[in-house]
Amino acid sequence: MAAPRLGKVQLQIMQVLWQSGGATARHITDELSKTSPIAHSTVQTLLRKLEAKGAVTHEIVERTFVFRPLYQESEVTETVTRDLLTRIFGGSVYGMVAHLLKSESVSPDELRRLRTLIDKEGKK
Amino acid sequence: MAAPRLGKVQLQIMQVLWQSGGATARHITDELSKTSPIAHSTVQTLLRKLEAKGAVTHEIVERTFVFRPLYQESEVTETVTRDLLTRIFGGSVYGMVAHLLKSESVSPDELRRLRTLIDKEGKK
DNA sequence: GGGGTCGATCTACCGCAGTAGACGAAAGTA
DNA sequence: TACTTTCGTCTACTGCGGTAGATCGACCCC
Numbered sequence: 001m002a003a004p005r006l007g008k009v010q011l012q013i014m015q016v017l018w019q020s021g022g023a024t025a026r027h028i029t030d031e032l033s034k035t036s037p038i039a040h041s042t043v044q045t046l047l048r049k050l051e052a053k054g055a056v057t058h059e060i061v062e063r064t065f066v067f068r069p070l071y072q073e074s075e076v077t078e079t080v081t082r083d084l085l086t087r088i089f090g091g092s093v094y095g096m097v098a099h100l101l102k103s104e105s106v107s108p109d110e111l112r113r114l115r116t117l118i119d120k121e122g123k124k
Numbered sequence: 125m126a127a128p129r130l131g132k133v134q135l136q137i138m139q140v141l142w143q144s145g146g147a148t149a150r151h152i153t154d155e156l157s158k159t160s161p162i163a164h165s166t167v168q169t170l171l172r173k174l175e176a177k178g179a180v181t182h183e184i185v186e187r188t189f190v191f192r193p194l195y196q197e198s199e200v201t202e203t204v205t206r207d208l209l210t211r212i213f214g215g216s217v218y219g220m221v222a223h224l225l226k227s228e229s230v231s232p233d234e235l236r237r238l239r240t241l242i243d244k245e246g247k248k
Numbered sequence: 249g250g251g252g253t254c255g256a257t258c259t260a261c262c263g264c265a266g267t268a269g270a271c272g273a274a275a276g277t278a
Numbered sequence: 279t280a281c282t283t284t285c286g287t288c289t290a291c292t293g294c295g296g297t298a299g300a301t302c303g304a305c306c307c308c
Contacts, residue, residue, distance in 0.1 A: 007265045094234050101245050110218045111246045121225050122235045131295045163298050
C-alpha cells in the first residue's frame with residue numbers, strides 16, 4: 001500500500017481526474033486556471049512526475065494523452081487525514097473533532113446530521 | 125497573523141518547545157532522538173530556519189541558546205487543520221468527521237463523549 | 249598549559265514541488 | 279505549400295525541508 005505524498009497542485013490535479021474520471025492535460029490546465037492561472041507546461045510536468053510515482057497513467061487517444069487516476073481518492077484522503085490526526089492530535093479522534101467544533105462554525109443542521117451519524121455509529 | 129507552513133521535523137521541534145516552554149537545542153535533539161536518531165547540527169539548522177521565519181526566538185543563558193516558541197500551538201493546529209478541511213473535504217466539517225468515524229476505530233467511550241460534545245455545542 | 253568537550257556557525261548537498269520557456273513534431277488551415 | 283496551433287518533451291531554475299560534516303571558540307579538567 002502506497003503512502004502517497006502529494007503536493008498542493010498535485011492534489012488539485014488528482015481532484016480534477018477523480019471528478020472527471022479521465023482528462024487531457026489541457027482540460028486540467030483549464031480547470032486549474034479557473035481559480036489561479038497556471039502554465040500548461042507546469043501541469044504537464046507535474047503529470048509526468050505523478051505518472052513517475054504511479055499516481056496516474058495515460059493512454060493515447062487520437063494523438064493526445066488522456067490521463068487517468070491510479071491513486072484512489074479514498075486512499076489519499078485516508079493517508080493525509082490519518083497523518084494529521086497522528087501528528088497533531090496524537091491519534092485522538094475526539095481531540096480532532098473537538099477542535100473542529102470549536103474553531104469552525106458548524107450550522108445547526110450540520111450538528112443535527114452529526115448527531116445522527118454518531119448515533120448510527122454507536123449502534124454498530 | 126501568520127499561517128505558517130512547517131515541515132515534519134520542524135513541527136516536532138515546535139512540539140518539544142510547546143511541551144517544555146523553552147529548551148536548548150541539545151534537549152530537543154535528545155527528545156527527537158528517542159523516536160528516531162537525528163544529528164545535533166540538523167536540529168540547530170532547523171532552529172535557525174525556524175527563527176528566521178519568526179516561529180521561535182532564543183535568549184542566551186550561560187552561553188547557551190534557550191529557545192522559546194513564538195507560534196502558538198493553537199494557531200498552528202488551526203492552520204493545518206483548516207488547510208486539510210478546505211483542500212480535502214471542501215470545507216465540510218460533516219464530511220471530515222464522517223470520514224474519521226468511518227476510517228478510524230473509535231471506542232464506544234469516545235463516541236459517548238463525542239455525543240455529549242455535540243449536544244453541548246447545539247445548545248449554544 | 250594542553251587536550252577533550254560542547255555549543256554555535258558555516259557551508260554544502262539532496263530531494264522534491266512548483267514554475268515555465270524552448271523546441272520539435274504533427275496536424276489542421278488558409 | 280506555408281503558416282499557425284497544439285501537443286509532448288527537454289531542460290533548467292527557485293525555494294524549502296532535511297541532512298550533516300567541518301570548523302571555531304570557549305570552557306573545564308588534569
